[in-house]
Amino acid sequence: MQGIKDKVIIVTGAGRNIGQVYSRRLAEEGAKVVVCDVIDCEETAGIVRAAGAEVLPLHVDVTDEAQTQEMARRAVEQFGRIDGLVNNAALFQDLRSDENKGFMDIDMDRWDRVYSVNVRGTFLCMRAVFPYMRDAGGGKIINIGSGTFLHSSRGRMATNPHYVSSKAAVMGLTRAVAKEMGQYNIKVNTLSPGGTDTTLNAESVQPFKEETDRALNRPETPDDLTGTVVFLLSPESDFITGQMIVVNGGMETY
Ligand SMILES: NC(=O)c1ccc[n+]([C@@H]2O[C@H](COP(=O)([O-])OP(=O)(O)OC[C@H]3O[C@@H](n4cnc5c(N)ncnc54)[C@H](O)[C@@H]3O)[C@@H](O)[C@H]2O)c1
Numbered sequence: 001m002q003g004i005k006d007k008v009i010i011v012t013g014a015g016r017n018i019g020q021v022y023s024r025r026l027a028e029e030g031a032k033v034v035v036c037d038v039i040d041c042e043e044t045a046g047i048v049r050a051a052g053a054e055v056l057p058l059h060v061d062v063t064d065e066a067q068t069q070e071m072a073r074r075a076v077e078q079f080g081r082i083d084g085l086v087n088n089a090a091l092f093q094d095l096r097s098d099e100n101k102g103f104m105d106i107d108m109d110r111w112d113r114v115y116s117v118n119v120r121g122t123f124l125c126m127r128a129v130f131p132y133m134r135d136a137g138g139g140k141i142i143n144i145g146s147g148t149f150l151h152s153s154r155g156r157m158a159t160n161p162h163y164v165s166s167k168a169a170v171m172g173l174t175r176a177v178a179k180e181m182g183q184y185n186i187k188v189n190t191l192s193p194g195g196t197d198t199t200l201n202a203e204s205v206q207p208f209k210e211e212t213d214r215a216l217n218r219p220e221t222p223d224d225l226t227g228t229v230v231f232l233l234s235p236e237s238d239f240i241t242g243q244m245i246v247v248n249g250g251m252e253t254y
Pocket residue numbers: 012013014015016017018019036037038039060061062063087088089090091092093094117121144145146147148192193194195196197198
């Protein structure tokens with residue numbers, strides 16, 4: 001298998017949870033990792049260094065165009081190029097208080113903020129890395145979506161319509177941009193996780209006691225996602241672009 005050794009990969013939203021686990025796995029595979037977030041990235045940077053990889057931690061608000069451009073510039077200044085971008089930053093766990101609100105109860109400032117981070121942020125980061133990837137002859141972009149819009153709401157309440165629709169927009173954005181980027185050998189795909197328990201890892205996860213709708217009857221952990229991230233960043237996936245890969249243990253089948 002051709003891997004990602006010495007590739008330069010930017011991970012947004014890398015300061016905690018799934019983004020931190022992506023960064024650790026990329027480091028273990030020998031990549032150089034640029035870890036970006038609005039929260040402090042030093043813990044993630046320490047994990048990457050402990051795995052023996054080079055790291056550049058940056059404070060980046062993905063909604064701010066100038067900051068995303070500076071992110072790309074600093075990555076190239078430090079490591080000479082950008083091979084991959086994992087657009088992972090999102091308003092997700094910070095939306096817990098909206099979870100059981102009906103669609104009439106969603107605050108419109110909140111709606112705008114979710115779209116600003118999840119959609120505009122994804123778009124701006126792609127635009128920031130594009131000139132460097134084009135001039136280098138190619139690159140790989142993974143936009144993190146969500147399987148959530150495949151099942152919609154599980155109850156009668158319209159849970160998180162702003163979040164759910166923003167992640168559908170990420171898939172649409174991927175499809176549109178992948179077409180344009182093909183001529184530059186830049187591959188753009190969506191990775192959509194199922195509901196993922198960020199408190200668990202490959203060692204601590206246990207089977208569910210009850211039957212669920214999931215074919216693989218256990219909780220999903222961040223470790224379940226990292227193999228697909230490595231694959232989509234590696235030459236092994238070089239003819240895959242514009243697609244969405246759903247990693248959910250066979251909950252919804254897409
Ligand atoms: N955990 C799940 O069940 C699940 C399921 C499907 C998809 N996802 C997606 O996976 C990704 C990670 O999820 P998570 O569970 O680790 O959520 P999380 O909320 O812990 O992680 C999001 C990260 O993005 C950062 N962020 C927020 N606003 C930002 C901004 N303006 N600029 C830069 N960074 C910003 C946060 O600080 C945080 O580190 C998200 O895109 C989420 O939508 C998660």
